[in-house]
Structures are given as C-alpha cells and as structure tokens.
Amino acid sequence: MANDKEKRVYGRRTGRPLNQGRLEVMDTVFPEIEITKDLLTEEGNRSAADIIGKLTKQTWLEIGFGNGEHLSGLMRRHPDWGFMGAEPFINGMSAFLKDIENDPHDKIRVLMDDAMMIANSLAEDTLDGIYVLNPDPWHKKRHHKRRIINQENLECFARILKPGADLIMSTDVPDLAEWMFTHAMVHKSFEWTGSTKEDWDKKPEDWITTRYEEKKAKGADKMVYMLFKCKK
Numbered sequence: 047m048a049n050d051k052e053k054r055v056y057g058r059r060t061g062r063p064l065n066q067g068r069l070e071v072m073d074t075v076f077p078e079i080e081i082t083k084d085l086l087t088e089e090g091n092r093s094a095a096d097i098i099g100k101l102t103k104q105t106w107l108e109i110g111f112g113n114g115e116h117l118s119g120l121m122r123r124h125p126d127w128g129f130m131g132a133e134p135f136i137n138g139m140s141a142f143l144k145d146i147e148n149d150p151h152d153k154i155r156v157l158m159d160d161a162m163m164i165a166n167s168l169a170e171d172t173l174d175g176i177y178v179l180n181p182d183p184w185h186k187k188r189h190h191k192r193r194i195i196n197q198e199n200l201e202c203f204a205r206i207l208k209p210g211a212d213l214i215m216s217t218d219v220p221d222l223a224e225w226m227f228t229h230a231m232v233h234k235s236f237e238w239t240g241s242t243k244e245d246w247d248k249k250p251e252d253w254i255t256t257r258y259e260e261k262k263a264k265g266a267d268k269m270v271y272m273l274f275k276c277k278k
C-alpha cells in the first residue's frame with residue numbers, strides 16, 4: 047500500500063453535510079465500485095483488469111473528477127470501456143455516485159483519495175488516456191509544488207500510458223495553463239497534438255462540459271484545452 051509520502055491531497059475533503067440520498071449511495075454504491083487499499087501498491091504492477099475486475103476494450107483514468115459529470119458522460123458514451131476515477135472530496139464523490147446509481151457501473155472503479163495512488167499502482171502501458179480537467183490551481187508560488195501536473199507525476203503518466211495514448215488537460219487559469227503546457231512540452235514522452243494558438247483555445251469536438259467549466263466560462267477567464275499524445 048502507498049505510504050504517507052505518496053498520499054498528497056491538499057485542501058478540503060468535506061464540505062456541506064450530505065443529504066439522505068447522498069449518504070445512502072455512499073453506503074450502497076461506493077463499496078461496489080471502490081478501489082480498495084489492498085489493490086494499491088508502490089510496485090507499479092497492477093493491470094487494468096486487476097483494478098476494474100474484468101478486461102475492457104479501453105481503460106481511462108480521470109483525476110479529480112469533482113461532481114463527476116465528465117466521467118459519467120464518458121461512461122454513457124462508451125459503455126464497453128473501463129474507467130478509473132479519483133476524487134478525494136466526499137461531496138463530489140457522492141454527487142457522482144448519485145448520478146450513476148441507476149446506470150450499469152461494473153466497469154468503473156473509484157478512489158476517494160489522491161489519484162497518484164492509482165497511477166503509481168498501475169503497470170507500464172496500461173491506460174488509453176488520462177483526463178486532468180481544471181485541477182486545483184494553487185495560486186501562491188510557495189504552493190506551486192502541490193500542483194498535480196509536475197515532472198514527477200508526468201513521468202508516472204508516461205509510464206502507465208500506452209504508446210499513442212492521450213493526456214487531456216484543461217484549465218481556465220492562465221498561469222496554470224502555461225505551467226501545465228510547459229511541463230508537458232518539455233517532457234520527452236509527450237507531444238502536443240496542436241500547432242497553432244487556435245488549437246489551444248478550441249474546445250475539442252464532442253467535449254463533455256462540466257459544471258465547473260460552465261460556471262467559470264461565463265466569467266472573464268477563458269478555458270484552454272491541451273491535448274497531448276504519449277510517445278515512446
């Protein structure tokens with residue numbers, strides 16, 4: 047199991063008290079799809095089937111899924127694919143579980159903790175793609191080291207992504223956009239799929255919009271989309 051050094055979740059894990067419906071799904075749906083701690087390891091040798099419990103056509107990881115609108119949208123769009131999601135905030139986790147309680151949920155597994163505990167557990171060339179959508183910005187300079195996109199984590203993503211797999215990131219925070227883009231650009235295993243500024247501003251076709259994105263997109267800030275391929 048990952049030790050405390052590997053567990054890096056900053057910020058709140060709880061907010062407003064959960065209503066009855068949300069409490070119920072935490073008791074019923076959550077245990078059905080939770081990635082239990084015995085599956086987490088520092089060995090980096092878990093297959094997608096180890097985590098999901100079956101072989102699936104493709105396997106994707108979403109990091110920090112918030113209320114899970116994007117993840118549930120993906121599940122409905124691709125019922126044959128397997129998904130892993132991490133969200134340490136119980137309010138987000140319970141909102142996602144409530145949303146999918148009546149959907150088939152045999153190909154989704156979730157962790158209510160640091161996404162890197164899943165990422166570090168996975169074997170080389172496991173994933174078809176990773177989504178990092180609107181990660182926490184950690185504006186203060188002394189907190190920049192908390193940002194989920196950093197060279198150490200990108201190194202791990204490069205290991206667990208298949209050759210040609212996708213790393214898809216978005217943010218509406220200009221300084222963070224530059225940070226995420228530069229970190230991925232300088233990493234030898236990631237190649238930007240775009241070529242002009244329009245590719246950066248343009249919402250990819252079939253994009254599933256999250257509530258966070260809708261709320262923020264109305265403001266002054268502008269969402270950017272960064273699509274990278276893993277090359278090795």
Ligand SMILES: C[S@@+](CC[C@H](N)C(=O)[O-])C[C@H]1O[C@@H](n2cnc3c(N)ncnc32)[C@H](O)[C@@H]1O
Pocket residue numbers: 054055056109110111112113132133134135138159160161162178179180181182194256257258259
């Ligand atoms: C700004 S919210 C965005 C939520 C969602 N991706 C969206 O676009 O609506 C960032 C989320 O990342 C989660 N988060 C922060 N650190 C994390 C970590 N180490 N692993 C997984 N999730 C994390 C937070 O709890 C929060 O819900």
